[in-house]
Amino acid sequence: MASVETVFLSGDQWLKNWLFSWGMPESWVFLCTVVVYAVAVLLFVFANVIFLVYLERKVAGYMQQRLGPNRVGPGGIFQCVADALKLLGKEDIIPASADRGLFRLASLLIFIPATMLFVVIPFGREMIVADLNVGLLYFIAVGSTATIAVLMGGWSANNKYSLLGSMRAVAQMISYEIPLAFSLLGVIMLAGSLRMSEIVAAQKDLWFVVLQPVAFITYFIAATAELNRGPFDLPEGEQEIIAGPFVEYSGMRYALFFLAEYANLVSVSALAVTLFFGGWQGPWLPSWLWFVIKVYFMIFLFMWVKWTFPRIRVDHLMGLAWKFLLPVSLVNVFVTGTAIKLFQAMGW
Amino acid sequence: MEVEKGRGGFLLSTVEFFLNHARARSFWPVTYGLACCAIEMMAAGGARFDIARFGYEVFRASPRQADLMIVAGTVTNKMAPLLVRLYEQMPEPKWVVAMGSCACSGGPFVDSYNVVKGVDTLVPVDVYVPGCPPRPEALFDGLLKLRAKVINPRVAKVAGDAR
Ligand code: SF4
Numbered sequence: 001m002a003s004v005e006t007v008f009l010s011g012d013q014w015l016k017n018w019l020f021s022w023g024m025p026e027s028w029v030f031l032c033t034v035v036v037y038a039v040a041v042l043l044f045v046f047a048n049v050i051f052l053v054y055l056e057r058k059v060a061g062y063m064q065q066r067l068g069p070n071r072v073g074p075g076g077i078f079q080c081v082a083d084a085l086k087l088l089g090k091e092d093i094i095p096a097s098a099d100r101g102l103f104r105l106a107s108l109l110i111f112i113p114a115t116m117l118f119v120v121i122p123f124g125r126e127m128i129v130a131d132l133n134v135g136l137l138y139f140i141a142v143g144s145t146a147t148i149a150v151l152m153g154g155w156s157a158n159n160k161y162s163l164l165g166s167m168r169a170v171a172q173m174i175s176y177e178i179p180l181a182f183s184l185l186g187v188i189m190l191a192g193s194l195r196m197s198e199i200v201a202a203q204k205d206l207w208f209v210v211l212q213p214v215a216f217i218t219y220f221i222a223a224t225a226e227l228n229r230g231p232f233d234l235p236e237g238e239q240e241i242i243a244g245p246f247v248e249y250s251g252m253r254y255a256l257f258f259l260a261e262y263a264n265l266v267s268v269s270a271l272a273v274t275l276f277f278g279g280w281q282g283p284w285l286p287s288w289l290w291f292v293i294k295v296y297f298m299i300f301l302f303m304w305v306k307w308t309f310p311r312i313r314v315d316h317l318m319g320l321a322w323k324f325l326l327p328v329s330l331v332n333v334f335v336t337g338t339a340i341k342l343f344q345a346m347g348w
Numbered sequence: 349m350e351v352e353k354g355r356g357g358f359l360l361s362t363v364e365f366f367l368n369h370a371r372a373r374s375f376w377p378v379t380y381g382l383a384c385c386a387i388e389m390m391a392a393g394g395a396r397f398d399i400a401r402f403g404y405e406v407f408r409a410s411p412r413q414a415d416l417m418i419v420a421g422t423v424t425n426k427m428a429p430l431l432v433r434l435y436e437q438m439p440e441p442k443w444v445v446a447m448g449s450c451a452c453s454g455g456p457f458v459d460s461y462n463v464v465k466g467v468d469t470l471v472p473v474d475v476y477v478p479g480c481p482p483r484p485e486a487l488f489d490g491l492l493k494l495r496a497k498v499i500n501p502r503v504a505k506v507a508g509d510a511r
Pocket of ligand 1: 384386420421422448449450451455479482
């Protein structure tokens with residue numbers, strides 16, 4: 001069991017030793033391992049994303065008493081591979097009136113924050129690419145830059161629907177950023193640190209979801225809105241504005257936006273697991289396996305919500321963020337702070 | 349022409365082979381229903397018939413992301429230019445399925461002053477699904493025929509190309 005637990009760590013150690021045995025200087029070895037980490041994170045992201053699209057279609061099927069894709073490969077598992085291949089072979093249309101440079105850039109730019117988020121996620125015991133002392137702050141800061149790419153795509157397409165869609169996306173993502181950040185404050189106060197590894201370590205005995213249920217629910221709602229997923233998928237509301245910011249994108253460029261959404265789904269679920277469900281901690285199984293199991297449980301929750309609730313209206317959406325979630329998360333911060341002080345005063 | 353292309357070379361024809369198989373298994377239809385046949389098309393997406401089994405359930409609202417136009421219903425002269433525009437907005441490679449006798453030939457309204465007598469007078473049609481309306485099973489059969497056509501581009505050539 002110990003070897004399974006440390007399979008990735010020992011692989012890393014073996015790689016370093018192998019590089020040193022070639023007589024490489026330390027800085028080069030460091031550079032090589034950074035490249036390997038980056039590739040590993042990218043592989044993790046892509047493998048998950050491809051699988052998630054399949055999972056979403058299957059979950060949607062079962063939620064609606066259908067079977068979902070089941071013809072391509074066993075149980076339809078290769079359905080998304082076929083889709084990805086097909087999208088690769090599609091014509092890449094750039095509208096004549098579009099801002100060509102921005103239009104192209106936006107589809108690439110959307111993926112950068114989506115993958116950068118995984119740098120601070122602890123995948124398992126000592127399995128974190130960069131354990132920043134401001135890890136959580138980094139996550140929120142980088143995560144919110146995705147808005148720019150969406151706005152860029154919507155603006156540069158020079159299409160009224162995509163502009164409307166991207167305006168909606170920006171309004172929604174910025175509004176929900178605030179309750180999201182406040183809901184995380186309670187956890188930070190309990191853990192006393194912004195460093196991901198310390199937040200995980202602080203949940204050794206008790207998961208924070210028990211101490212911070214309100215924060216978790218606020219986080220869950222705000223994160224759903226951040227992801228532009230149903231019931232908050234107004235930016236892409238098909239009945240109103242076709243496909244939102246992505247109306248003019250075709251083929252692989254569209255696929256990049258689509259995949260970035262699923263990459264964000266993984267990262268938001270990973271953050272939820274790290275902050276509220278004890279991260280990689282768990283009995284018997286290896287830590288990274290626990291992490292993956294918990295992340296998939298969170299993803300399933302997101303999908304469940306998406307396929308059971310109808311889309312809400314724009315004004316309700318904003319009202320929910322500013323009139324309900326924000327006060328609730330502020331009260332949560334206040335109550336948490338008071339409780340911490342009280343317990344300290346009582347000497348617990 | 350197409351037939352010769354298929355024999356072009358080992359490398360490219362293998363790529364074409366894989367791409368065709370992928371394409372044939374993931375038609376994304378554009379969300380476009382015109383008349384009563386569209387109700388049958390929606391039923392095909394529902395739980396009883398479940399078009400998702402074949403992986404064709406991704407109805408895209410934007411023609412830019414669609415590969416397949418299921419012309420489900422009566423095409424009027426007023427709708428005709430919009431249909432052509434939608435078709436032209438779709439990226440290549442793209443296919444058209446004429447669903448129902450209206451789309452195939454004008455159907456019960458063929459004598460009307462305002463009905464297009466078959467959608468093949470506007471855009472190239474790959475598969476005709478007759479019926480008024482065709483049941484979802486018939487639509488699936490049409491889509492599977494289209495799948496066979498996409499996988500074997502040369503055989504489709506022998507059967508006659510709509511374009
Ligand atoms: S073929 Fe029949 S069912 Fe279909 S659109 Fe025409 S009249 Fe309606």
